[in-house]
Amino acid sequence: MIEDMNLLSNGLTLQADLCIIGAGAAGILIAREFLGTNRKIVLLESGGIRSEITARHLHEGEVHDRSFRGLQNGRSRGFGGTTTLWGGQCIPLDPIDFEERPWVPSSGWPISANKLGPYYARAKRALEITNADADRSAWEQFGLDPILYDQATLRPIHGVFIKRPDLGRRFHKEFSNAQHIHVLLHANVTQLRTNGYGTRIETAEIRSLDGKVGIVHAGLFVLCTGGIENARMLLLSNEINPSGLGNGRDLVGRYFQDHPCGRCATIETDRPKVLQIIIICFTAGQRAIFLKSR
Template identity: 40%
Template sequence: MRALGGSSRLWGGGCVPLARMDMAARDWVPCSGWPIDFDELATWWTGARELLGIDARHGIGDGSFGNAHFDHALPLRDDLTADRVCFISPVMFESQYRKLLEKSANITLLFHATATELAAAPGAGHVQAATIRNLDGRRGSVRARHYVLATGGIENARLLLASDSVAPQGLGNRHDQVGRHFMDHPRCLAGQVVDGDLWTLLRPYNSDDQRRRLPLYRELSLSERVQRERRLLNARARPYPVAGAVPTGLQALRELRATFRPSPAGPGTSIDVEYKVQRALAVGLPEPSPPVLASGRRRARLMLSVGMNAGHVAGALARRLRRRPLHGCQRVDLMTYFEQSPNRDSRITLSDSRDALGMRKVRVDWRLTDLDYASYRTSASLLGEETARCCGGRFEPAPWVRDPMVQPDVVGTAHHIGTTRMSLRPEDGVVDPDCRVHGIDNLHVAGSSVFPTGGWAFPTFTIVALAMRLADRLRTGLEIVGL
């Protein structure tokens, strides 16, 4: 989102710290291992928690927040699986921090000004200016002592590659590393759990009532032990209920309630656009009920149907009082989310076509490896069998889990990772452990593009921690008070 607040205008608020193992060098994962220590990054978690509005009462552990106030859980075998606690941040950065930015004496916000190139000095070891343009044809430049590139996992690489006036291959790209190792968190339906007590399976992970009471929820993930023993990438699973036929009276009541809700924003509005983006990210997940048009005649018919089927409504109310689903669950679909291994051939490059500002458009070549596919099959099977065992049900794996010849129909999760990865040597990445671009004295990069690996964790919590760490180094190194 090219807007103040960026992707937080769309995000669901999910926050969780990386696990120690996610940052470690694993001999079965090529190019794994962060050049900064897990414990050093952890020193910035408290600040990230405060900035993201996460209650300080919930401690921060190895790949999880503190497990507080959960009154039910599956009987998991801890040598195979583990519950990781995530926090739902209430912060939308634009609404939370805009006034702070406006009141600041040393911050100037420029809207509708797209950075199209970082102009380098001869030798490409120093940035002299940032060229900016808008859609009305206006051009300008921003000159500063220091520059921080923080435009997201795809656009960070794009701008470096587009800054080719002095360095034909792009800034920071002397060793052909910019744009490489592009990663996401692939997701795919692993199969379904049938029979057994499905509510026992759903309750710990999919209870809307629980999320209303607490901004905490759990993700079922692989244990560290099984990752090491089976040489797997990290993975998590989320069960989704697939309901049977909704009783007539209950369906009529739902539609009746919908007729009294405010009409959704019309097509073309910002709310409509954001809704469409959210739905695009929900491929494979249960579809929401379509909006219902309100009319007096329709409401009267719905009221009559509710009255004639009052037993359905009473039954649903009784189930709700027992904190059970309002109606029966036919099966549980198991959506799995995976870590992607670093792969230099998975990359961002520039195409020959140009956008309205004259910039070359992005070409995304997202590639998974044999290690990814093999790990995903084993992980999906482990998570599926474990969830079925815990509820006395049966796991029916998707065809790709059973047959190595069938490729999983994975989609991304819009977690763009790794295109300006952190490394000790310039031959292995784009930025050093302080997030400074190798070979350029006044350019740093912030965001998940610097992650060498991504685990399965939502990246925002780590992005904020790294940003605070970078701000501290800039404040110290440039001796600017209050930066």
């Protein structure tokens, strides 16, 4: 069921087994895992069924000391989240992304690439990425002979572009018909409230831009509002711990990264469509070379 908070009575109270906050790539795919079960899921989305200018104002902010245009251009509010803008290119993280590298300050994750294996398998199933898509050589698809490169230092990676990348449009019907998944649009989470020790989220306060307020009680909460908004929500939820929720080590909201782009080559082809389906990316250590169509 999909409902609009603006059309419901003020003072709404919802009860769920699981409350997912944010209906973008992460939130929609997690919620879909519960289709056909009898778990009661609430999926809260700040925007409407489509991205709206009014909701986009909530993305405003200041960036100090850096040039970054992604606050507005790189995010979307509405059912589907930023998948309404993305290219839909799926490339798994590399083992080295998780490793500590002396030349990258504060690098290293507490999990390894192997740990993600089973979850990648589920995500691929949900997005209908087959092994044939992933394994088929890009050279073969271009109808080219592989170019010569130093195989000791470079390695090609084949990215796959999914079909129907706007996950809001793609799964809209499933959620409209879902009995136990309640999607609530225009429901902005403004505060997470915890138990007295600050160790467990118990409720989420919601508010629409039209002034409706409500509360969601759930056994578990999953934050899927994107890297910036997740941090913002945790930092704002500072009722028990003044430095914010889960921020005992002062790390929430730090280490943001962007992907830098630069032009490195031009490919002349009479089959540009093929280049748009598959991009070849060479990686050497931490450097990546994408060969991309103009």
